[in-house]
Amino acid sequence: MIEPRLDNRPCGGKYADIVAAIGHTPLVELRRLSPKPGVRIYAKLESYNPTGSVKDRVAKAMIEDAESRGAIRPGQTILEPTSGNTGISLGMICSRKGYPLKVVMPDNVTEERTQLLRMYGAEIVYSPGAQGSNGAVARALEMAEADPSYYMPYQYGNQANPLAHYNGTAVEILEELDDVAAFVGGLGTGGTLMGCARRLKEENADIQIVAAEPLQGELVQGLRSLEDGYIPPILDLSLLDRKIFVSNRDAVVWTKKLLADEGMFAGVSSGAVASIAVRVAAELDEGNVVFVVPDDGWKYLSSGVYTKSLEELEGSLESASFW
Amino acid sequence: MSTVKIPPVLRSSTGGEKEIAADGSNVGEVLRELASQHPDTERQLFAEDGQLNRYVNVYLNDEDVRVLQDLETPVRPTDTLVILPAMAGG
Numbered sequence: 001m002i003e004p005r006l007d008n009r010p011c012g013g014k015y016a017d018i019v020a021a022i023g024h025t026p027l028v029e030l031r032r033l034s035p036k037p038g039v040r041i042y043a044k045l046e047s048y049n050p051t052g053s054v055k056d057r058v059a060k061a062m063i064e065d066a067e068s069r070g071a072i073r074p075g076q077t078i079l080e081p082t083s084g085n086t087g088i089s090l091g092m093i094c095s096r097k098g099y100p101l102k103v104v105m106p107d108n109v110t111e112e113r114t115q116l117l118r119m120y121g122a123e124i125v126y127s128p129g130a131q132g133s134n135g136a137v138a139r140a141l142e143m144a145e146a147d148p149s150y151y152m153p154y155q156y157g158n159q160a161n162p163l164a165h166y167n168g169t170a171v172e173i174l175e176e177l178d179d180v181a182a183f184v185g186g187l188g189t190g191g192t193l194m195g196c197a198r199r200l201k202e203e204n205a206d207i208q209i210v211a212a213e214p215l216q217g218e219l220v221q222g223l224r225s226l227e228d229g230y231i232p233p234i235l236d237l238s239l240l241d242r243k244i245f246v247s248n249r250d251a252v253v254w255t256k257k258l259l260a261d262e263g264m265f266a267g268v269s270s271g272a273v274a275s276i277a278v279r280v281a282a283e284l285d286e287g288n289v290v291f292v293v294p295d296d297g298w299k300y301l302s303s304g305v306y307t308k309s310l311e312e313l314e315g316s317l318e319s320a321s322f323w
Numbered sequence: 324m325s326t327v328k329i330p331p332v333l334r335s336s337t338g339g340e341k342e343i344a345a346d347g348s349n350v351g352e353v354l355r356e357l358a359s360q361h362p363d364t365e366r367q368l369f370a371e372d373g374q375l376n377r378y379v380n381v382y383l384n385d386e387d388v389r390v391l392q393d394l395e396t397p398v399r400p401t402d403t404l405v406i407l408p409a410m411a412g413g
Binding site for chain 1: 332333367376377378379382385386387389390391405407408409410411
């Protein structure tokens with residue numbers, strides 16, 4: 001066979017800048033995790049976004065939406081509660097666009113999240129880790145109410161969050177697969193699940209939408225009462241077919257399994273989501289199961305998840321915050 | 324009898340107990356049995372209309388009952404109900 005000629009083509013400049021490179025992430029089949037012939041499992045690698053997480057989509061959508069509505073003034077300080085990834089994404093985008101950024105984050109997240117936020121120039125306000133993200137949300141809301149000079153995108157209540165997935169993540173999945181039997185996403189703010197659920201069910205109302213949510217360790221459930229609980233305003237349970245919690249321990253087991261079986265270096269929430277995706281896959285006779293890998297493992301290296309045994313990690317899992 | 328796991332935030336209402344055994348054929352019956360054993364839990368678990376309070380999540384083993392059949396979700400004696408506060412992610 002004669003090999004086709006390789007023309008020397010100049011770089012086409014597909015992406016005008018780093019923000020334009022957000023999205024269009026790979027969808028990878030995980031054949032070794034498939035429980036049976038005829039059921040195929042696919043991972044949407046959101047770690048391929050510029051700052052390494054799915055939140056790049058959300059941060060871009062929220063800021064661009066605010067700009068289009070005239071809700072942000074040039075140079076205005078952006079304030080946002082985050083467990084890390086949204087803050088990091090906002091850090092990159094805000095630094096490109098000239099908005100100072102202040103984030104409120106639990107103090108028990110991994111050191112890498114702090115370093116990445118500082119790298120992008122964000123100011124960090126820590127909330128008590130024992131209160132989890134509930135504490136960060138409460139603190140950020142107090143700060144926003146006290147100082148109207150801030151603009152808070154508020155990922156938990158901002159429809160631009162799920163819309164980023166309705167218009168992006170879900171569309172990309174549908175472009176690559178002829179059919180989807182089930183979609184599994186991690187439940188944090190609810191954005192991925194709500195946006196993908198709406199778009200996927202428009203295509204096929206029978207698609208099963210399954211949420212994998214973190215079972216917070218008792219050491220990060222530091223609420224005074226159940227009334228201190230928090231439900232993201234964008235979350236609509238009627239769009240979910242199932243909602244299943246995953247312990248930190250199981251999340252770590254499956255994160256290690258993704259690495260060992262599929263060569264995938266994913267973040268710990270990805271392990272949690274994968275465990276539920278495989279469970280759902282095992283219940284099907286045939287079909288494609290898609291799950292989202294929210295980020296890769298770089299931010300969790302210091303936790304020892306990838307190099308220590310479960311026994312060595314046991315003591316730290318109750319107080320860890322991986323989502 | 325089913326087992327009900329009590330979150331830290333509710334244990335002061337159960338005398339410090341982390342797990343309670345309670346009878347019932349569905350989630351609602353098991354939780355009302357819990358409330359009859361520990362009356363201080365009732366107003367925390369249930370709203371005035373008898374439904375689950377907004378910020379209370381109840382799981383049948385590991386599945387949120389609100390996405391199953393809510394308080395009508397059937398429960399077997401070997402099942403575990405897990406009560407958890409609503410915690411944010413993100």
